[in-house]
Amino acid sequence: MAELMPENTPAKAHAVQLQAPTITSRAASATGVDYVHELDSGRQGPEVLVTALVHGNEYSGATALDAFLGSGIRPRKGRITGAFCNVAAFARFDPASPDASRFVDEDFNRVWSLERLGGSGQSSELERARVLRPFVERATYLLDLHSMHEPCEPLLVTGLLQRNIDFAQSLGLGAQVIVDAGHDDGVRMRDFDRLADPARSEIALLLEAGQHWDPSSLQTARNALMRFLVASGMIESGDVPPGWTLPDVPAPRPLVVTHRIVAKSMAFRFVQDFRGGEVIARAGELIAWDGGEPIVAPYDGCVLIMPSVKQLRPGVTTVRLGRRA
Ligand SMILES: [Zn+2]
Structure with missing residues (x-):
């Protein structure tokens, strides 16, 4: 039998090897909502929403999204919206206490029910989610960029719908595809309303890129973002800057x-x-x-x-x- 770990072992934070992005220049936006930016092709097509910083200390996705927004790449059809979500929590990030800035009042990724968003509850996260709700409601594709507490291979969390499992399997990211029903303590953004409706066709994936502050998480987030935009038809593989994607790796069985x-x-x-x-x-x-x-x-x-x-x-x-x- 395996040995017990000693009681009260402190859960030590992992080393912060990846520098936090400077995204203050993304605060002002033509959308009228701070830290939310649109790239509009002017042509009909999908509404792709890419979200980062749903958890304030998971910034590899924010670095990847910031680089994409500054890259000059434009959608060939439809519109790409990039949203830095829990910026209030991220603003509190401190490398000396890196696990502390996950959220301000509550987990931003547990408030996405019609009851909570439409209710009278108040929190820093509810306030921000209510502002971001119209962008989530119009999305026909959602890629939500996260990272993990522990060093781990990348995961794509799909929920239970086959359309998301199939899309995740098709990306060539090599990530483990995790089929799950979500959490009892609240609804995730990727499960919000019609994103979780089996009768519809919206795609919603959540990427867990790797350990929060490991440089490989940034590579994975960038790779996933590029592959997601190509797979949704927003850009072509020739639009991707050199080094932003990694070699194609087939997905293991979900x-x-x-x-x-x-x-x-x-x-x-x-x-x-x-x-x-x-x-x-x-x-x-x-x-x-x-x-x-x-x-x-x-x-x-x-x-x-x-x-x-x-x-x-x-x-x-x-x-x-x-x-x-
Ligand atoms: Zn997260």
Whole structure:
């Protein structure tokens, strides 16, 4: 049996190797909404929305989006909108305490229900989400750029709809395609309203590029952004600047999330320093302890997805368990 990690091991932050982008020049915008920019071809076509900084400390996507907006690349049809989302949280980023600026009042990526956005609740994140809502509502394609607490290979989170799984599989990004239903503690932007309607055709993907402050996350975010714009027909592969894409890698079979393990206590500990992607060979093998309660693999060949105790508190997802489709 694996050994217990010592109680109260502090969840130390990873080194900040990737410099935070300077995006203050993106504040003023012709859209009338700060940090939201449009590139309009003047021709009919898709409405592509690229979002970054949904979590204030995940800035590889913001660096990639900022570089794209400044690149001179223009859509050949339709309109591309780039939005830096939780800029209030990002403004608080401090390399000495890099995990602290994920949000101001609450997780921006849990407020995307009609009830919360239309309700009377108040928070820094709700206020910003209400301003950004029209851009999300008009999007026919959404790419939401994130990164992860722990070093891990890139993931594309698709939700449950086959159209998103197929689109993710087609990108040649080599990322693990994660099929999941979302979270109990609130709705993600990528699951908002008609984006999650099986009768419609909108595409919504969430990229987890790698560890937040690892330079490889920037490469992955840029690669994903370029591939997404080519796949949605907005640009052609010849428009992509040299070095902005990586070689084509076929996607592995999707990983279907079967369980989400939610911490019940502050004493939640993994039995190993899991990074994600580990396959637990046998049902019943120990994965973690939550106080005195063992968390074990529910079936053979169970894959660990995004294990982390960086944001540990009761009610927070500490790991997802997936089965290869
Ligand atoms: Zn995130």
